[in-house]
Amino acid sequence: MSIDFSASLDDKADMTLDEAMALDRADPLAPLRDRFSLPDGVIYLDGNSLGALPRAVAPRVAAAVTGEWGQDLITSWNVHDWIDLPARAGEKIARLVGAEPGSVVVADSTSVNIFKALGAALRMRPSRPVILTEAQNFPTDTYIAQAIADFAGNRRVVEADAAGLVAAMTDEVAVVLLTEVNYRTGARLDMKRLTQAAHDAGALIVWDLAHSAGALPVRLADAGADFAIGCGYKYLNGGPGAPAFVYVAPRHQAEAMQPLAGWLGHATPFTFSPAYEPAPGAARFRTGTPAVLSMTALDAALDAFDGVDLAVLRAKADALFDLFTRYVADNCPQLELLTPRDPGQRGTQMSFRHPQAYAVMQALIARNVIGDFREPDIMRFGLTPLYLRYEDIYRAAGTLCDVVNSGAWDTPQFRQRNKVV
Amino acid sequence: MSIDFSASLDDKADMTLDEAMALDRADPLAPLRDRFSLPDGVIYLDGNSLGALPRAVAPRVAAAVTGEWGQDLITSWNVHDWIDLPARAGEKIARLVGAEPGSVVVADSTSVNIFKALGAALRMRPSRPVILTEAQNFPTDTYIAQAIADFAGNRRVVEADAAGLVAAMTDEVAVVLLTEVNYRTGARLDMKRLTQAAHDAGALIVWDLAHSAGALPVRLADAGADFAIGCGYKYLNGGPGAPAFVYVAPRHQAEAMQPLAGWLGHATPFTFSPAYEPAPGAARFRTGTPAVLSMTALDAALDAFDGVDLAVLRAKADALFDLFTRYVADNCPQLELLTPRDPGQRGTQMSFRHPQAYAVMQALIARNVIGDFREPDIMRFGLTPLYLRYEDIYRAAGTLCDVVNSGAWDTPQFRQRNKVV
Numbered sequence A, B: 001m002s003i004d005f006s007a008s009l010d011d012k013a014d015m016t017l018d019e020a021m022a023l024d025r026a027d028p029l030a031p032l033r034d035r036f037s038l039p040d041g042v043i044y045l046d047g048n049s050l051g052a053l054p055r056a057v058a059p060r061v062a063a064a065v066t067g068e069w070g071q072d073l074i075t076s077w078n079v080h081d082w083i084d085l086p087a088r089a090g091e092k093i094a095r096l097v098g099a100e101p102g103s104v105v106v107a108d109s110t111s112v113n114i115f116k117a118l119g120a121a122l123r124m125r126p127s128r129p130v131i132l133t134e135a136q137n138f139p140t141d142t143y144i145a146q147a148i149a150d151f152a153g154n155r156r157v158v159e160a161d162a163a164g165l166v167a168a169m170t171d172e173v174a175v176v177l178l179t180e181v182n183y184r185t186g187a188r189l190d191m192k193r194l195t196q197a198a199h200d201a202g203a204l205i206v207w208d209l210a211h212s213a214g215a216l217p218v219r220l221a222d223a224g225a226d227f228a229i230g231c232g233y234k235y236l237n238g239g240p241g242a243p244a245f246v247y248v249a250p251r252h253q254a255e256a257m258q259p260l261a262g263w264l265g266h267a268t269p270f271t272f273s274p275a276y277e278p279a280p281g282a283a284r285f286r287t288g289t290p291a292v293l294s295m296t297a298l299d300a301a302l303d304a305f306d307g308v309d310l311a312v313l314r315a316k317a318d319a320l321f322d323l324f325t326r327y328v329a330d331n332c333p334q335l336e337l338l339t340p341r342d343p344g345q346r347g348t349q350m351s352f353r354h355p356q357a358y359a360v361m362q363a364l365i366a367r368n369v370i371g372d373f374r375e376p377d378i379m380r381f382g383l384t385p386l387y388l389r390y391e392d393i394y395r396a397a398g399t400l401c402d403v404v405n406s407g408a409w410d411t412p413q414f415r416q417r418n419k420v421v
Helices: A005-009 A017-026 A030-035 A057-079 A082-096 A110-124 A139-152 A191-200 A281-285 A292-305 A310-331 A357-366 A390-406 A412-417 B005-009 B017-026 B030-035 B057-079 B082-096 B110-124 B139-152 B191-200 B281-285 B292-305 B310-331 B357-366 B390-406 B412-417
Strands: A104-106 A130-134 A156-160 A173-179 A204-208 A227-230 A245-248 A349-353 A372-374 A378-382 B104-106 B130-134 B156-160 B173-179 B204-208 B227-230 B245-248 B349-353 B372-374 B378-382
Touching (some): A017 A390, A057 A082, A057 A292, A082 A104, A082 A281, A082 A292, A104 A292, A110 A204, A110 A227, A110 A245, A110 A281, A130 A139, A139 A156, A139 B139, A173 A191, A191 A204, A310 A349, A357 A372, A357 A378, A357 A390, B017 B390, B057 B082, B082 B245, B082 B281, B104 B281, B104 B292, B110 B173, B110 B227, B110 B245, B139 B156, B139 B173, B173 B191, B310 B390, B357 B372, B357 B378, B357 B390
Parallel strands (some): A130 A156, A130 A173, A173 A204, A204 A227, B130 B173
Antiparallel strands (some): A104 A245, A349 A378, A372 A378, B227 B245, B349 B378, B372 B378
């Protein structure tokens, strides 16, 4: 199913609030907002950094604390099947990222999972010295790549701009580590094309889905990805620091040996056998005991996607993108849009540049429009159609342009308080 | 302060339930039990595997979910200081393990932290090939040691029995990895002596405090330990899969570079700088975004130790140990105590051997006395005086001996159901 949410915007460069609210009334996704608990009076455009709270979470977590832990104690590992929670939550994510059943497991943090995936890939390409990544990748990706290269001793990191990635895929490259949607600009790499290019060069590829999973249709299996990792607390709404996930292509599951070979990645952890024997499937990418409370929150949060077609969700995000960016272009064009307009070349966030981006964002937050700031001059706004309305986007764009045009952020008190110089 | 809890037991080989309850009435630690929410009618002797639920946890976690995450959303990183939660919880643990302020950080799982500590230590001893560990160490310790040795390529693991550890500390040893209290037997290694021996050999030492932290006074600084790691969900009562902790001796904090160099171990993570610059202090042992909900549970749980002198807690554990083991020796002596009787040579668990240990434990659990089973023939009982009474221990020992003496576990139905052969 594909709904052209943007058609109704085509002739509405000067949309009114009433017209935006009419779009909400016609929106088939509008009821999903009730799956979330949102603060009154706030327009939250930072779901790309920390997703909002799904209503299902609080009762599930409370039950896990007082009922499962408090009453059933150690028996909960079996009675409430805590032991398979990483796989159960993983199955819910697998659907969202186009992964085969049994190929996704929830565990640890994104950073730790990058280490595991790179470590497994490096072992599969023992004679190739290079980890290739994009120069503009999220810092933890490049930090971990550098750290694992340093630790392995005989590897090194090579960085290339997005346009130069394929040319940099030489026969020295063991593994390519790329984030599909860039955290600063929202620009999106072509997963299928770059995966094919990596394979053509004899390399493996690890995709970081931090800004993709839950935001847009991801097709890991279709793209032929080798490994992927992703974040539980952004578009998946799993709560602050929610556990991350890792994908292992079925064709690699018997071979892939990740370096964090802890006891819960063992085939039979409770035999306490002296020799490590990796579990079958993606479960070998588990390491230690899962953080059950945080993982329960994520597991409950994922149910907010029940029955949701990500293509439809993405289409609404594109309509929200059009509404916001058109309003800005018409009313405060001094803001420079960094994000590509072409939906095929971007995720579902919008990034704008302004010389006083930090101060402007502070002024917006003071007016209950929450986005975030990235050094040195970028404002980011995440579009999360599960809980955002056209009305919200219209009001947020209006507030943004009001602040920018009026210079409302630029008071002496503000400059003093926020050390704006 | 040192209270001789066991004095009152000396002439009471045939203690009665009334006498045990009298000990509870005289117990200065008895009020601490009210800090926990415990299921009715259950005697819980598995706090060495999953600690019971402190009452402070449920409201703190609920507030973190609905108030902090739900209402304040992304601003909670500052407003509720999520960003420093790993250090705040670490300070509470530092007191319990005799660590210097600023030397403990809460992060990740025990297994992951073992990898970090070993990785940092190996870098500090680049020319020494050996990781030495105890042959009877917990499997995840040996798995991770083997995995990091394999990954580094030029290292190997050597195992020795407890009695042979010092002799195995040759000049080839880079780092010694030991668990202070053995998970199967409850036997305790001499931290100060073995640390000194490791240093005498030019090696570093990593102590696993999984069965020590919160159970007995640990004196990391006094022992001169280099690194330590420990578990949040056993004696610290942090909840299922609670984040673990890592200790870095102050003298190593400027030098120690751990291999999981993720963005939240960076000196200034939010500048998103392209080069990794480790944070000062133990904070460089952070990796990714902390699991805030699970960590909040641990942070709240640690307050159950407020005002508690671990030496006093340990003395009560020893009195409970004496009561239980004397009762067993008098009433079901066919159970073999694996745990050393000398308090200096053990932690606060008791392990007994029985040929049908699994079936006996199942029968105990059916009678609401919860311990656990370890292959092939071991029953473990954890002594956690924060919430255990003399009365509980008296009743538990009585139930154990009743089951063992009556053969109550050994019914045809039971044998069928539990595949006991």
